[in-house]
Amino acid sequence: MTLKNAMITICLVFLIGNAQAQDFPGVPGNIVTHSPASSGMYIGSPSIAILPNGDYVASHDLFGSKSTEHVSAVSRIFSSSDKGKTWKQISEINGQFWSKLLVHQGNLYLFGTNRHHGNTIIRKSVDGGVSWTSPTDAQNGLLKEGEYHCAPMPFVEHDGRLWRAMEDAAGPPKQWGKRYSAFMMSIPLQADPMVASNWTSSNIMRYDSTYLNGHFTGWLEGNAVIAPDGSVLDILRVDDRTTMEEKAAIVRVSADGKTATFDPATGFIALPGGSKKFTIKYDAKSGLYWTLTNLVPDTVKAANAGKSPSGIRNTLGLFSSKDLKTWKFHQTLLEHPDVVKHGFQYVDWLFDGKDIIFLSRTAYDDGLGGARNNHDANFLTFHRVRKFRRH
Structure with missing residues (x-):
């Protein structure tokens, strides 16, 4: 190890230990970790899983001007043995970005890319996230070479297969939104x-560019969802900066996973918070689809007229739907009056008995100048929605 690398490692260890030792009164939820704005490295891609023994596992990556996201991104893994009250870091991975934790076949997996717009990769852990395989080749976790995009989006089991939405990022370079193309990946459950x-x-x-009367500027971060009729859908975040009325897109996928189709006349649906990352899951007990989204309340719309709704992330709400088309608001989970430097975003969540548990990429006051902005979060926070079906 070079002296320079050694110093970097020492600084990172100091920052991690210092962050976990500090107390941040007022920050909602339980703090998993903190990265101050001054570090130039921001908290991204929250993901959560529940191990077979009941422990929680969380992951996030680091992005920003002082990160290595464009070369070989860094992700960190945390665990909690007390239902999310306290957390400890158990590993750090070099070469993992935009990733989702998955418990499958009794093992823990981490699926994403190796860097910003990098290869599609998957890693495996047999010790609860302490150690991980390396994606060396097509037999060992290197799934697709090229430029790909994703987020910590859900995996769904259906009809003997595991489904996961992705985006190709090989479109026009340096044109956010326009470069992303939606597709679905799937695999037999026993493979x-x-x-x-x-x-x-x-x-x-x-x-x-012709979608939405020429106002369509991109779709990304798709959800694999099983429709009420049993068909496979990819439901994506939609970018349209001309209106505060947010929406999502429904791409249909054939039963064999090979053919995706989209009808622009019927495929766009109204979804509060649909211009930001959201996760949709079906709950058999209530017979409803549920999602946590960054809605824009009417008072916030009025105060921010003319702004893109995709940049407003200071309110998180719980919604449900019977048909994936009409969404019912249940309750506000997190909110702050400031839209500039506060945000609760990129939420990843799970059903946990009667509750919903979730992680948030949280931009909030920390006594050190706060977050750089609402997007460049300085906290990873854990939250629980108790008895969510009663609301």
Whole structure:
């Protein structure tokens, strides 16, 4: 190890230990970790999983001007043995970004890319996230080489397969939104997810500037969702900066996972918070689909007229739907009056008995100048919605 690398490692260890030792009164939820704005490295891509023994596992990556996101991104893994009250870091991974934790076949996996717009990769852990495999080749976790995009989006089991939405990022370079093309990946439940040839990919659905009367500027961060009729859907975040009326897009996928189709006349639906990352899950007990989204309340819309709703992330709400088209508001989970330097975003969540548990990429006051802005979060926070079905 060079002296420079050694100093960097010492500084990182100091920052991690210092962050976990500090108390941050007023920050909502339980703090998993903190990265001050002065570090130039911001908290991204929250993901959460529950291990077979009941322990919680959390992950996040680091992005920003002083991170290595564009070369070989860094992700960190945390665990909690007391239902999310306290957390400890158990590992750090070099070469992992935009990733989702998954418990499958009794093992823990981490699926994402190796860097910003990098290869699609998956890693495996047999010790609860302490150690991980390396994606060396197509037999061991290197699933797709090229430029890909994703977020910590859900995996869904259906009809003997595991489904996961992704985006190709090989469109026009340096044009956010326009470069992203939607597609679906799937694999038989009994197949080894570490082997690239076991995965099936649909055709990619390219960006089309004619959608939404020419106001469509991108779709991304798709959810694999099973529709009420049993068909497979990819429900994506939609960028349209001309209106505060947010929406999502529904791409349909064939039963064999090979063909994706989209009808722009019927495929766009109204969804509060749909211009930001959201996760949709089906709950068999209530017979409803649930989501946590960054809605923009009417008072905030009025105060921010003319702004893009995708940049307003200071309110998090709980919604449900019977048909994935009409969404009912249940309650506000987190909010702050300031839209500039406060945000509760990129929420990843799970059902946990009668509750919902979730992680938030949180931008909030820390006594050190706060977050750089609402997007460049300085906290990873854990939260619980108790008895969510009663609301």
